[in-house]
Amino acid sequence: MPARLQRSLLLLAVGATLAIAASAKAASADRSTQYERPDAKTIKDHTQQILSDPQFSPHMTLRQWLAEKLKRWNRINIHLPRGIATFLFWAVTVWCVLTLLAIFAHFVWTIWMFARRPKSQGAAAGRDGSKLYERMSFEQLWGRSRELAQRGSYRDAAGVLLLALLRRLEASRVVRFHASKTNGEYLREYPGQTPGRPQFAEFVATFERSIYGGLEVPRQTYETMNSLAERIVSDVVPKP
Numbered sequence: 001m002p003a004r005l006q007r008s009l010l011l012l013a014v015g016a017t018l019a020i021a022a023s024a025k026a027a028s029a030d031r032s033t034q035y036e037r038p039d040a041k042t043i044k045d046h047t048q049q050i051l052s053d054p055q056f057s058p059h060m061t062l063r064q065w066l067a068e069k070l071k072r073w074n075r076i077n078i079h080l081p082r083g084i085a086t087f088l089f090w091a092v093t094v095w096c097v098l099t100l101l102a103i104f105a106h107f108v109w110t111i112w113m114f115a116r117r118p119k120s121q122g123a124a125a126g127r128d129g130s131k132l133y134e135r136m137s138f139e140q141l142w143g144r145s146r147e148l149a150q151r152g153s154y155r156d157a158a159g160v161l162l163l164a165l166l167r168r169l170e171a172s173r174v175v176r177f178h179a180s181k182t183n184g185e186y187l188r189e190y191p192g193q194t195p196g197r198p199q200f201a202e203f204v205a206t207f208e209r210s211i212y213g214g215l216e217v218p219r220q221t222y223e224t225m226n227s228l229a230e231r232i233v234s235d236v237v238p239k240p
Contacts, residue, residue: 137167144164145158145161152219154221158210158221161225162183164229165232165233174191203229
């Protein structure tokens with residue numbers, strides 16, 4: 001009996017030793033698996049994946065910011081009949097297309113106006129040469145303007161008429177004529193209390209709008225400018 005008990009105790013001790021050894025080995029394996037350090041590439045990939053999320057990104061792009069805002073936006077669900085929804089869609093589409101066409105047409109028109117606009121000199125001297133007109137007297141220029149108007153060249157006639165008027169104002173010591181001056185400079189130089197200044201301002205405005213605005217100069221416009229020039233000349237008395 002004591003021998004059997006001794007063998008039983010021995011077997012029990014051996015089994016306990018084996019169980020303890022197996023548990024220690026399993027715990028060691030778990031620790032090695034749990035605390036195994038990943039390589040640098042894995043860490044970098046996981047970091048980039050986290051930073052690509054707009055919620056954790058320190059510097060969000062505009063696209064990421066918009067995406068995040070749209071995700072958080074609680075849209076109002078408006079249920080429209082199919083016919084009304086289709087009509088609204090096409091109405092907005094047509095409106096956008098027409099707006100783009102209007103912008104494009106205005107852009108083309110602006111370029112065309114700049115291409116046609118002559119240089120903003122003080123007087124448009126006509127097609128026969130500005131140097132020749134600059135040497136002509138007031139009476140010669142006035143007559144030349146009427147000749148051009150009789151031919152139907154109202155645009156050139158208006159330019160020569162302005163030059164004749166400036167010659168007359170220079171003779172009256174109201175302004176000093178120079179080919180490099182602009183019409184605005186002549187208007188600022190014209191004294192405010194001198195007779196004929198309101199008519200001269202109206203004459204310059206009509207001239208700028210018709211000549212430099214790229215508009216055609218009809219007979220009525222020329223006659224209006226000629227009438228204003230006659231009033232200015234009659235109001236200005238040459239000084240000795």
